[in-house]
């Protein structure tokens with residue numbers, strides 16, 4: 001049973017827990033595609049708390065919970081007491097007495113950690129300034145669907161060393177693959193903030209063209225993440241040479257995939273020819289948020305369901 005278990009950062013789970021989740025994802029996705037009803041979470045409630053905007057995360061959790069037979073309630077900071085200074089610990093006490101699982105998208109990681117420490121039910125990180133574990137769960141599942149095991153492969157991360165990058169780095173330690181990171185000067189990975197135990201699985205490159213050499217997967221994200229909008233103008237200048245374009249994709253392995261968590265800005269971090277090109281799997285990646293998170297909800301609420 002997974003009682004009391006949270007998913008706050010990627011390395012909260014072990015390799016064998018991910019193997020279980022991926023096996024369940026495959027089965028749950030199959031049921032969905034065949035229009036077969038699977039309602040293990042009937043009468044269960046997910047509360048989703050959003051302190052930042054979202055399309056994919058809200059939609060995939062809300063639709064996912066409904067498809068599992070449960071219901072989802074959306075709260076945001078604008079029209080709840082959360083934006084008016086109620087302590088996060090008090091909110092956790094109350095919300096977790098009325099629900100079976102909680103998902104939070106917020107600013108500092110410390111907020112989800114504090115919430116979880118006072119919650120009676122499992123808590124899922126739906127993105128913080130530091131991490132985006134549900135995204136990388138979907139990304140790795142998508143990689144495996146297209147190319148098989150990711151262990152031993154090379155992922156090139158081009159651009160900002162943000163929440164999504166940090167989570168790739170944690171995943172590299174769990175799954176045993178390599179990440180080549182190339183950021184502009186001043187935006188390098190901060191290993192402690194990334195929550196890394198060792199540094200064996202990642203290498204930094206000043207030149208993005210050197211980072212993509214030998215890569216099986218090239219991935220990037222916006223230059224300005226939510227919460228950092230004040231730095232936008234400066235970032236547009238600093239990141240100008242870190243756009244993933246056709247030349248950069250040509251520097252990776254011939255069968256390399258391209259991923260982006262979305263939303264994307266064509267002409268900034270990625271060229272239209274790449275994100276809309278044949279190597280891009282961004283729509284599968286987005287869809288898989290739904291399927292992996294349904295497996296995650298099942299696991300956190302019911303424990304290890306046998307396939």
Ligand code: CP
Nearest residue numbers: 054055056057261262
């Ligand atoms: N990738 C992702 O988390 O998208 P949203 O911000 O739309 O949820």
Ligand code: NVA
Nearest residue numbers: 162221225226261262
């Ligand atoms: N790094 C981006 C991801 C959005 C899904 C952000 O935090 O805004």
